[in-house]
Amino acid sequence: MFKIREFSQLSQVSIKTLRYYDQLGLLKPASIDPCTGYRYYTTTQLFRLNRIIAFKELGFTLEQIMHLLDEQISIEQIRGMFRLKQAEIQALIEDEQTRLTRLEGRLRRIECEQEALPQHEIVLKAIEPQQVVSIRDKIPPPTLPLMLAELDQYLKRYGVVPSEKQPYLVLWHGCEECDDATDLEVARPITQCIPENERFHVQTLRAYQTVASILHRCPVQSVCSASIDLADWIEAHHYQIVDNQPRREVHLTQEDGALSIAEVQLPVKRIS
Known part of the structure; x- marks a missing residue:
């Protein structure tokens, strides 16, 4: 069993974040000392925490991660959530690509007009x-x-x-x-x-x-x-x-x- 500070050092996740995950019910301590209120975690909880971190890096919200970690959720539901996130990220990429194309066009116009801004904004x-x-x-x-x-x-x-x-x-x-x-x-x-x-x-x-x-x-x-x-x-x-x-x-x-x-x-x- 590890105190929250020790568990934070092992996982490289801040104590503040661990407490927040506890409040959300996303990662609750294995036990809490009734006298001192100290939170204790186990080594096996590192696996759940690493999965939370991995899902966050994929762009899922904490609320979505709670659903993904729910033991009652089916593999088909997990697959559906991943597909929705994939579509969302693809749409963001397309939006950013459109923005990049517009920026490049503006840059070309500025260069052609000897660094003058275009007369009209579109x-x-x-x-x-x-x-x-x-x-x-x-x-x-x-x-x-x-x-x-x-x-x-x-x-x-x-x-x-x-x-x-x-x-x-x-x-x-x-x-x-x-x-x-x-x-x-x-x-x-x-x-x-x-x-x-x-x-x-x-x-x-x-x-x-x-x-x-x-x-x-x-x-x-x-x-x-x-x-x-x-x-x-x-x-x-x-x-x-x-x-x-x-x-x-x-x-x-x-x-x-x-x-x-x-x-x-x-x-x-x-x-x-």
Whole structure:
């Protein structure tokens, strides 16, 4: 029998950790002196402790290790836990590899631009579903503010008075047969019930697990040049744009009559 200090020296595990394992019920002392409260361990308990250490090195939590060491657990359950941990680690490796690829791309851009940081930062993010009221039409982009004004007038009719500081969305659907016009949709987020008709539509914009996003200043009445940077990034980082989905622009604030701070969002998927 070994006192806790001796057992700590043998196992190279701190006394604090051994006491914590005792509290969890993960490795309880073989006996405790009722008079002194000293904890005593046996040599055979080194095998259990070494297994705990090995499982920790594999990335299992202490709670998971308690299940793995449970005498009632079957070999099939142990195999399943190992497979889940394997999948978890593989996903982490893929995430880190993606991060490494993005870092390498940034480094190349910085080197090509003579150590200057890129003008726009591009990030991957998820977006939640959002209820909006919108107008969709085939129009020349310069007339987009007129559509927004029309939408705001409709909302005011039902007691909703949008502020210039409130975001609005523009969905660029594209139109191959429109010549000078573009299939555009302007939308305002809503939190209350608004009636709809042939001109004004209430809908829930779908969620996306992954969009490539870029925040920038852009002209209100034309296509943003930052979309070119976004397209270059998508191609360089081995993503592709999801088919048949509009490009979203979330106009966060309007600095003046000509420029707006906007976020462009493109739904993307990884190229396998």
